[in-house]
Amino acid sequence: MQMVKNLISLNDLNKDELISLLDFAENFIDADGKFKKDNLFPDKTIANMFFEPSTRTKCSFDIAGKNLGCSVIDFNSENSSVAKGESIYQTVDALSLMGVDLCVLRHADSVISELAEYLPEMIFINAGEGSISHPTQTLIDLMTIRQLKGSIDKLKITVVGDLDHSRVVKSFIEGVSNFSIESLTFSGHPSMCTNYMDPVIGSYEPNLDLAVADADVVMALRIQHERFESDLSLDLDEYKHLYQLTTERVSMARGDAIIMHPGPVNMDIEISETAYQSENSVIRNQVANGVAMRMAVLARFLSQ
Numbered sequence: 001m002q003m004v005k006n007l008i009s010l011n012d013l014n015k016d017e018l019i020s021l022l023d024f025a026e027n028f029i030d031a032d033g034k035f036k037k038d039n040l041f042p043d044k045t046i047a048n049m050f051f052e053p054s055t056r057t058k059c060s061f062d063i064a065g066k067n068l069g070c071s072v073i074d075f076n077s078e079n080s081s082v083a084k085g086e087s088i089y090q091t092v093d094a095l096s097l098m099g100v101d102l103c104v105l106r107h108a109d110s111v112i113s114e115l116a117e118y119l120p121e122m123i124f125i126n127a128g129e130g131s132i133s134h135p136t137q138t139l140i141d142l143m144t145i146r147q148l149k150g151s152i153d154k155l156k157i158t159v160v161g162d163l164d165h166s167r168v169v170k171s172f173i174e175g176v177s178n179f180s181i182e183s184l185t186f187s188g189h190p191s192m193c194t195n196y197m198d199p200v201i202g203s204y205e206p207n208l209d210l211a212v213a214d215a216d217v218v219m220a221l222r223i224q225h226e227r228f229e230s231d232l233s234l235d236l237d238e239y240k241h242l243y244q245l246t247t248e249r250v251s252m253a254r255g256d257a258i259i260m261h262p263g264p265v266n267m268d269i270e271i272s273e274t275a276y277q278s279e280n281s282v283i284r285n286q287v288a289n290g291v292a293m294r295m296a297v298l299a300r301f302l303s304q
């Protein structure tokens with residue numbers, strides 16, 4: 001199947017390509033739940049370029065690349081010549097000249113499309129673009145939902161949290177748009193959901209108790225303190241009272257509802273520790289699926 005050259009947005013994939021990646025990722029998990037190691041790409045070099053902090057995405061791409069037999073460069077932006085003023089374009093060009101085949105890039109600004117145009121010989125995988133998009137996180141989330149619920153169709157899905165700053169929710173909307181879900185409900189503090197009051201897809205419900213009622217999937221999102229332009233003057237006790245995902249609230253969802261969070265979690269802020277640890281929680285499954293999905297993404301995009 002012919003795919004786009006770079007993974008910049010989920011909108012670049014059609015439904016068949018997206019489902020094919022969900023299927024492909026399952027192949028990298030063995031019967032014991034361990035990640036397979038295949039020396040499939042010993043002649044390929046990938047660079048992990050993270051200009052914003054990361055644990056899950058960066059480490060899982062690192063493990064995924066090594067599991068596939070690639071050489072993996074852990075590019076440290078703070079100790080690189082970027083700190084001496086070199087542009088990101090010159091930086092990626094230099095890596096390309098040294099033989100890097102693929103860049104996994106996380107950046108606060110929307111630089112990846114322009115880079116892909118400027119350096120057509122390089123393959124780019126978006127590992128988080130400011131508040132714009134995080135396509136591989138959504139692939140992981142869809143993989144996790146499909147594993148636990150059997151299908152993504154016909155589900156009632158609720159997303160709660162700091163939606164305005166979330167790249168995860170934007171990619172998630174792109175991803176679930178390929179499926180016939182029953183409903184998509186957004187909830188959260190009105191000051192963090194200004195762009196979701198009248199969404200193109202789904203609806204906004206300010207009352208979290210009503211938003212989670214009968215849901216099959218409830219995804220909590222982190223308050224992204226680092227992205228607020230002014231100090232976040234929030235009454236945390238009131239926030240938790242109204243918008244924290246608790247076991248009491250989860251009990252209003254369907255009995256077999258799954259609780260998701262892309263991480264990292266502000267524990268006991270957007271989600272209570274008991275809800276995080278409850279049997280409905282699949283948050284740790286999401287982290288583990290990150291390796292298999294990123295193996296699938298790297299293998300697919302290195303194979304063109």
Ligand code: CP
Nearest residue numbers: 054055056057262263
């Ligand atoms: N979900 C996610 O992108 O986590 P990290 O910031 O730890 O990579």
